[in-house]
Amino acid sequence: MYNFAFIPANSMSNNKTAIAEHVASLLLSCGAVILQPEKPFTWASGWKSPIYCDNRITLSFPEIRKEITNLLYQVSMQYFPNTNAVAGVATGGIPQGVLLADRLDVPFLYIRSAAKEHGRQNQVEGSIIPDAKTLIIEDLISTGGSALSSAEALKREGGMITGMLAVFTYGFEQAEKAFADAGINLYTLSDFNTLIRIASQKGMILGNQIDELERWKKSPESWGK
């Protein structure tokens, strides 16, 4: 059903590029990445896009799901060693977030995009532990908007944040600036440039498609409009 080589995870704990290439291969191997320049996707932000990275697909492949949990675990130990709680950004960050919390044996929370309209009207679900350094998990960073507004919500309700860890980023300057402005350290397992390089190496995309993807990457806000 899918076909990829497992790299012994320990060997790459110090190698960001190796992790990024490995995760790009995992995403491509299970069909999580969809290229559709002729019928662009519309994102929540209103941007048009020739590519859609649906990390939720990885959840349906137990070996890939487990490998991503392993990598999040290694990276969290190396880059965010003081983590003592994990929060997932709803909905995409919840599954790998709770699997990581289980591995780290720490409390888990999740953060809705807006407060629930009924019941207790929570935006942050779970029990915020005072002074717990919380690592926020997101599946995918595009503009960074929803991830950063989740971080704001957690802080507003008394949470402390040690950083953010995401499976994939498109690597837009806008997002990098937004994280820098917010003073939040972001680590991402893989990214757009690595994905395109690996897809090209595997013959999964051709020269003219790469050109189109690079045009989009330069000005996503105006592409396709």
Added chain:
Amino acid sequence: MYNFAFIPANSMSNNKTAIAEHVASLLLSCGAVILQPEKPFTWASGWKSPIYCDNRITLSFPEIRKEITNLLYQVSMQYFPNTNAVAGVATGGIPQGVLLADRLDVPFLYIRSAAKEHGRQNQVEGSIIPDAKTLIIEDLISTGGSALSSAEALKREGGMITGMLAVFTYGFEQAEKAFADAGINLYTLSDFNTLIRIASQKGMILGNQIDELERWKKSPESWGK
């Protein structure tokens, strides 16, 4: 921070009552149950309620979270042994759903209450595996409405359902009838009647509060209006 006795999980795999009492104790021990007759909650269904069972709180207590995963695992092996995929009802059923999928080493999906308005416009997230018998995980059953509409969405998109497993049910007749009408087997770890009995034994609720809760249980649709 919390205080409860762990019952050796194996000893109660054939004992629904023991599981229900144990889970009720877990919910009470971490503050997941809130009694507030003087300031009723309003549910998504519009009903007023003197009680709110917030199972998300359990996610922030690693030992309780793990114990609930263990019980879901045991029950799924006993009552739904042919399970080869797990789907969580968003958002509350996602965390324990993916932890169970991890334990069973099977594909995971999650089901939104409505289709996403952007991107791929999915209601079911993940990759539906044809012929996989899917066990749906929900945190809490009240009227049964959102759980059953998730089951409908999964079937509409080609999924097969082996049953539904929830952490808690209020045990309303309306929900029982709805599940029977839909032909879906529902197993719940704990329930309202058990919770009230255990809370009363522990001296956490008093006689007049129990009367009020029983009045509500009889006619939740008109209580407090």
